[in-house]
Amino acid sequence: MIETRLGDFEEVLMLIIGILGEEDTYAFRIAQEFKTQTNRAVSIGAVHSTLDRLENKGFLKSQTREGTSERGARVKRIYSLTALGKRVLKEAMEFKLGLWKQYPAFSAKFNMS
């Protein structure tokens, strides 16, 4: 059975793909962005492996594109979110928000509707 819930790392990667937009979403670039956003280093291999998994689950789709001279004219695999991926991402956020709202000490201070 394919796991439909998202892990933390997976969620962050999908968000980064959303932020970066269509052009730059290949493994190396995503790893770089992950580092700038979170200040945590991550290997390309780890990112690639997660992207591969998300693609298998149907949350991401990918296509290859001509590479630039910078990378020896080698192809890059560009990932983008699928409709299912976007929905899962949204569900994940709403699920967490729902939890936040039930937390009395914080629910008053945050207004996240």
Place this chain on the structure above:
Amino acid sequence: MKQQDTIPKAALQFLRLFLRHDLVDEVTGDLEEMYSFTRLTRSKYIARLVIWLEVFNYIRPFAIRKQTVTPINTWPMYKSYFKTAFRSMVRNKLHAFINITGLSVGMAVTIVIALWIVDELSYEKHFDKYPRIGRVLQNVTNNGEVQTWWTLPWPLAEELRKNYGSDFSNVVLTTGLQPHLLTTEDNKLNKTGLFAEQDFTKIFSLEMVYGSSHTLKDPSSILLSESTAKAYFGDKNPLGEIITIDRDKKLVVKVAGVYKDMPSTSEFSNLEFIASWDLLFNATDWIRSMSDPWRPNAFVVYTLLAEHASFEGASEKIRDAKLKKVNEALAKKKPALFIHPMQDWHLHSKFKNGVKEGGRIEYVWLFGVIGGFVLLMACINFMNLSTARSEKRAKEVGIRKAIGSLRSQLIYQFFSESILTAFFSLLLAIGVVYMMLPYFNTIADKNVSLQWTNTTWWLTAILFCLGIGIIAGSYPALYLSSIQSSKAIKGAYRAGRYAAIPRKILVTIQFAVSIVLIIGTVVVYLQVQHAKNRPIGYDTNGLVAIPMADELHTHFDAVKNELEANGTILAMAEAMSPTTQQWSSTSQLDWNGKDPDLSVDFGVISGSHDYGKTIGWEIVMGRDFSREYISDSTAIILNEAAVEYMGLKNPIGETIRSSNAPYTVVGVVKDIITSSPYNPVTPTLYYLSTWQENFLVARLSPTISPAEALTNIEAVYSKYNNEVPFTYEFTDESYARKFGDEERVGTLSTIFSTLAVFISCLGILGLSSFMAEQRMKEIGVRKVMGASVLDLWKLMSRDFVLLVTIASIVATPIAYITVSSWLENYRYHLAMPWWAFIAAALGTLLITLLTVSWHTINAASINPVKSLRAE
């Protein structure tokens, strides 16, 4: 080397080893970008390191390549491989036979040699304190050269204990191992043993069956070996039984212990009893009342090193221990003591000029090398034939590939085939060894057996089989499996011109080894024959030595007359030692013109009247001792070596002073070989004895059979004496024993070399049949064009003749060096037999041509219609 400023190539190569093919391009691109990105801020070393880390981080399940096809039916496939292997063996019976026979003969020879070597190396190891035990020897200067003597004066042991004790845990004095008459109430037997000081058992550990080994401090106790105890007392506990040693001394002892028989791999293998030195000393006048106990060298000293001491250090310290004690005349010999460690007793006990120089270790090396070569030749055959034959199987490979066989499967197939053959040969070899071992033991005078339960042996054998299987199978497995199936099926596959070169080199090595072995064997044989043909100075034919008993001396004339009267003997005399040995020597000699500083050591042999006549020596000057001259009690006969050494022009009538008593030279005899037939004869003096000697020597009459003669002698012998059992030894037999080692080596190396040549013949036979088959069509065409059988034969044999010629050129210098250094070991040796070199080369050529002809003539005489029809 300057570090390049690019992404590390090795890392990418490593990546490609495992990465899914479809990912390679994008991942490499990402890594390239990663590199240039890192280079913006960091040094190239760091950047390269980062790439390596990234590559390692790709070792993840998703990225690793999966096998594209998974064979599901592995087991039936293997069954099929074995079936094909078996079928191809049946189809090529000759090849299979040569492969398996050659390899198993090679393995069998190697196993036998390995057993022999392990046995040789295991000597004395059963003693607990093996690494610290040593025997004291002395180097003395005699007749201008340094000799190593194995015996020492008896007070030395006490001297070492008292003044040099710090290096030794124990020092013990013993007599040499000698036969003694041991008498109980019911039994009377000659047993070999020694008299030793009580610490003997502290140095040499004994495994006791009854009693304790520490009982030698009581002088009236004796330790017996298990088999000796059994011979006297049967299976009952013999402790406390009474035994009398030697009939003249009447040493009465009580059995205080029984030890397990010494193994055959020991200097002490025939140690049948151990008695107390104190007992012997108190009962033996000549030892107790020696005028100068430091003079006679007749005893043995064993030492056990202290924990901290070394053999070299201790040898250095005791060096002059004897020199300081001996009189002035003996000091000229410069006796230098040293310790011969037990590790070296068996294998390193030959000394030349006082320096250790080989010994049996040379044979260990010799056979080790022969074994290695035989095995090498068998392996070469196996490899050559496997590779040659596999070329014919290219079609099979093509078909297999065409119907979907994977390369890895083909690799497995060829490896399993060759490993299987190797194991099959091993089984056969073990069978052969098992059957042949008794014969080998007889020839080699050994007692080795297969080590069925020894895991090291099995592991080595199995590893070896795997190794040889993999090496022999590697060519077909790795190369043939790579050829394109379409080419192979079309028959376009041809091994290149150079494919045969490694095979030719291997065959040349084989020939060269065979030639060296043949030359070596011939030279060993010739050398033994050469020494056997050396004139020995007397006649061994029908000569018997009989140990003396007191009564026979007193009734000597009666015994002699009786035996002569009934035609048993031609002559008889008393002698100090059997004619093949010289037991005594003297250095207290002086003659006119002798350099006063010269230290000499002449052999001394004494015999009664008729001694010379009995042994049949040859007088070259002067006369034999005679009853007519009363003055002959102070007469002396020299051998030629002595005359030459003393430089006497007219030896007859010269006066020689021995221990200051004058003797007149009355005759000179031809040299008689008493020590090794390979060494020069020692200068020797012959005295006339009137006292009782150790042996009777008798020449049997040729007119009656030796068995009958011995019965007659025994009858007379026991008429005068019934206490000492009658024993005898034929002189020709004891003389032949001097050649024992060399003859054994000769026989063994003949056998092994024959097998080696046999193996290489098998190899050539296989190769030539393969070649004939390959060139069948060519031969057919040539025949049609008018070539005769002789032409074809020449054509086919040319290659092999060339190889043999190269091999002879390579082998000659190697054989020359080995053979001449072996001959150097013998002072009396033959001149380098050059004809043996030529004969070996020609012989090999002849054998090769004969072997090759077997197939070439067959191939050449086939009707060409047969071989060409298929086209």
